[in-house]
Amino acid sequence: MRILVIDDDATVRFMLGEICEAAGWAVEMGSNGKEGLDVFNIHKFDVVLVDYHMPEMDGLVTVQEIRKLDVEIPILVLTVDERQEIADRFLDNGATDFALKPVKAPDLISRIQLHIRLSQLTRSAHSHNREQRTDDGLEPGLYAIKGIGKNTLEHIVKYLRTVGEPSTIDQITKEVGLAYPTVYRTLTHLMQKGKVRTIISYQKVGRPKNRYEWFND
Template sequence: MKILAIDDDASIRYMLSEICDFAGWTAVVCSNGKEGVAEFLKNGSDVVLVDYHMPEMDGLMTVQEIRRFNKEVPILVLTVDERQEVADRFLDEGATDFALKPVKAPDLISRIQLHRRLLEATRKKYEDAFVAKGISQTTLSHIVSFLSSCDHPCTIDEIMKEIGLAYPTVYRYVVHLMQTGKVRTIVSYQKMGRPKNLYQWI
């Protein structure tokens, strides 16, 4: 498992690396939020540990940036601040959990293990739902990739041409994406003939 640890204190970065090494995990350390976000976007991570008070980009901004690109990776905030309003702000921005400083190895290891298990259970449940609906994760990812990168609303025919699947198959996946709130329908009225349904990634 790969852990991204973001903290401006060199001694804490060292300690987090030692804890991860003891647990058998790989630690990648960064000294500020800006550096940490760049590392996450480039190489990803299974869990993110982020300090609250840092120069350039504090922990709150770091959580905001990571959540812009990834909604599911567990993010644990390291802080000496026990105020509820601070916790609420972090949770509102997408933080998963907190570990109070000074960090204790057993507590941190158990929290990381817990959130990884929860994430894996959620993913399995999601994948099982796909199987029940006859939805393939691979096919869905191709359609999602096309729609999310397209700069204009698309017809089913355009998606078919790009993905190389039959109309009924593409339509079923698009309906699934509409039901899950990922895609919206736009009705395009033509000068002649029937209106066309266009589909746009939200």
């Protein structure tokens, strides 16, 4: 497996490189978006890690340009900014998921492993011409969504359909191994499509919590 790391901070690049190499993956580096794009055009990669704030070409533009070249490769955005509007902008422009800085090695490795596995499953399904309907029985229309990849959506829906009880976003995030903004965006879409409903859970202490469940089978 080969990982592309695009970050303007040399210390961060070194750290991410060490984490990926410890997991047994080959790593290539780019010190900014433009350089990263040049490297992407030379080698074949399985996952791309992209920093948000970079000179010459920031993370958002970098994601846009990579997505023009490859519509399926997982792109994980590295950022300290947890605002939902930032997450929405990245998801709208092709990002797959997020890894919050400072990055923790176990979390990053598990996140990359998950996306490699999901990407392999998706590519395998395409190669066997099974794009009209998945094993989960989801309508094709659910996949044509700007900002939410088919494999990510499929992964979250599978969890919701098998968990057996309403779950909070924090619980879903932990179980599916994806970032909070990714899960939030996907749940919002599924609610708009009438596939997921919200249940308010009143706590003995603190504010009520929203729980989400699949209910449209």
